[in-house]
Amino acid sequence: MKKTEFILQDLVSKIYQGAFPTNKLPTERSLASYYQVSRYTVQNALKELNAMGVIQAKHGSGIYVTPDALNNPLVFNALTRMPYSEIQNQMIYLKQRPLTANELQNFDIHNDDSQPQLAWEFLRRRLSHYEVTELERTVMPVRLFPHLDQAAVEGSIQQFVQSTGHRISHYITTYQTRLLTREEAQHLATKRQPAMIISNRCIWENSQVYALSENVAINYAVTYITPFNQQSLAYRMSR
Structure with missing residues (x-):
């Protein structure tokens, strides 16, 4: 499994497990350090999560889980995630x-x-x-x-x-x-x-x-x- 795909699935799992009590994700730098990858790889994973409607970035504040993400079924595949x-x-x-x-x-x-x-x-x-x-x-x-x-x-x-x-x-x-x-x-x-x-x-x-x-x-x-x-x-x- 590619690193971006692993990070994507792991973050989705953590979100649904309630690993982020305030619904705020760690910074890109922290995630890159945690997963031992470049910030570019983390950015690609976050970009896909954003496209899926799971997270949203708030300027000057950070990255947050969207309000409805935990209440709705989520289905994603290679096509639905592609621009x-x-x-x-x-x-x-x-x-x-x-x-x-x-x-x-x-x-x-x-x-x-x-x-x-x-x-x-x-x-x-x-x-x-x-x-x-x-x-x-x-x-x-x-x-x-x-x-x-x-x-x-x-x-x-x-x-x-x-x-x-x-x-x-x-x-x-x-x-x-x-x-x-x-x-x-x-x-x-x-x-x-x-x-x-x-x-x-x-x-x-x-x-x-x-x-x-x-x-x-x-x-x-x-x-x-x-x-x-x-x-x-x-x-x-x-x-």
Whole structure:
């Protein structure tokens, strides 16, 4: 494990263990001495924690744990921690097609017999540091996003969605593993191998599902920090 990654995970662990009672982190110099690394390495770890919303720097005062950091689940991986400037999306296709029965249910849309409801479906390849890391296939209702285009697909879909005046609320995410198909392996420029399949149901603040996506990722790793659920344990123990 790289030193920056170790410091990042160790600081996150210490934050959630309550190692900083005043919610103020030690200085960069102190952290560099503690971890026996350069201040540059510490700065990189702190920069990532800041990007994740775990800490914030107060000018002239120091570095503090953000108020909501301890109350919310935290999920971070190589992609969510990476600036958009270091991510490139390449559109493979963008097309319209009729929504399937399952998709109509997910989007809570009713078909008009005279004119079937349409979906945008796109497939894009994601690169980080010029290396292909994953494929993303996404379905979005045309009626919600009539002006979806290649520029949006190759940019930030989250930014595009919010530019329509809607606010994103949350995601329901499922993880599973399977072997890459031949087509997926070809798009990812790799051999057939196990991959992580990340399925997302994307939801607006008004509880409307606005997109269904499936990401196929290779060499995927993720870290979760979630509050302990006593009620869930009690239910499972009682069965």
